[in-house]
Amino acid sequence: MTNAIASQFHQLMTGRNSLIGRYDRKNKTKRFLALYTCIGLVGLILVLLLMASPGLTQKPQPQPQEPLLVATRVIPPFVISNKGELSGFSIDLRHSITNQIGAESKFIQYPSVPELQG
Numbered sequence: 001m002t003n004a005i006a007s008q009f010h011q012l013m014t015g016r017n018s019l020i021g022r023y024d025r026k027n028k029t030k031r032f033l034a035l036y037t038c039i040g041l042v043g044l045i046l047v048l049l050l051m052a053s054p055g056l057t058q059k060p061q062p063q064p065q066e067p068l069l070v071a072t073r074v075i076p077p078f079v080i081s082n083k084g085e086l087s088g089f090s091i092d093l094r095h096s097i098t099n100q101i102g103a104e105s106k107f108i109q110y111p112s113v114p115e116l117q118g
Contacts, residue, residue, distance in 0.1 A: 067104040070094055071116050074109065081109065 074081050078090040086107050098105040110116040 065103050067106040068098060070105050070107050072107055072109060073111060073113065073116055 072079050072086070072090065075090075076088070078088050079086060080088040086109065091107070094105055094107075
């Protein structure tokens with residue numbers, strides 16, 4: 001199908017009844033100039049259409065987020081429980097990540113791995 005389209009386009013640009021063919025059959029430079037001008041105009045139109053589309057120009061609105069639920073268990077030094085407060089390397093890392101993405105986190109503590117997975 002692409003060969004048929006290319007063939008028709010070639011006939012249109014260089015055939016006996018084409019505007020470019022009638023304009024100047026002997027000077028190929030003018031034909032190529034006209035071809036590149038047409039291609040350039042089509043490209044310019046496509047770029048303008050893409051720039052004008054509303055989906056690309058609007059910034060996404062921030063959505064209110066619920067806190068991220070993080071299941072964990074006490075494993076020193078990664079997670080340490082001090083009077084109900086969790087601390088440690090993993091807790092600090094998760095706080096840092098959620099601060100960077102602009103979210104909040106809520107930790108849910110489980111006593112063992114099977115309960116954490118279930």
